[in-house]
Amino acid sequence: MHRKKDHHKLVVFYDGSCEGCIKDRARYERWAGDDGDDIYWFDITGREDVLLSLGINPYKALRELHIQTADGEVLSELDAYILLMQRIPRLKPLAWLIGLPLIRPSLSWLYRTWVQQRLQRQGRG
Numbered sequence: 001m002h003r004k005k006d007h008h009k010l011v012v013f014y015d016g017s018c019e020g021c022i023k024d025r026a027r028y029e030r031w032a033g034d035d036g037d038d039i040y041w042f043d044i045t046g047r048e049d050v051l052l053s054l055g056i057n058p059y060k061a062l063r064e065l066h067i068q069t070a071d072g073e074v075l076s077e078l079d080a081y082i083l084l085m086q087r088i089p090r091l092k093p094l095a096w097l098i099g100l101p102l103i104r105p106s107l108s109w110l111y112r113t114w115v116q117q118r119l120q121r122q123g124r125g
Helices: 019-036 049-053 058-062 075-084 089-098 103-119
Strands: 010-014 039-041 067-068 074-076
Touching: 010 019, 010 075, 019 039, 049 058, 058 103, 067 075, 074 075, 075 089, 075 103, 089 103
Parallel strands: 010 039
Antiparallel strands: 010 067, 067 074
8 A cells, every 4th residue: 555655744824915925825736736735824814913923923924934844843934945845846956956055045135025025016015
């Protein structure tokens, strides 16, 4: 009998008011297939109380992807993306690439800049 690989449960905190974030979630779920079944997608919209109770700054949660692992550890920004990408075979090389010392800081800056511009366009920045 073939057993599905065990993965830790993850909670992904995402901005459900962001059309791009919703599309990214759908794309991830499609690519992950059954390996994404153990992920709980938590829409942070209007849920500042929950975020604060978990030690997540709501301001930062809008600007950086946050993930909570099964053991309660919270990862954010590129660490969170890398963890998600490592779970999908086709994205593992990209996860490795964005973790490189020369790539990571530049990509982090680009990501933060893009998110801030998106939030300003939406009147939420």
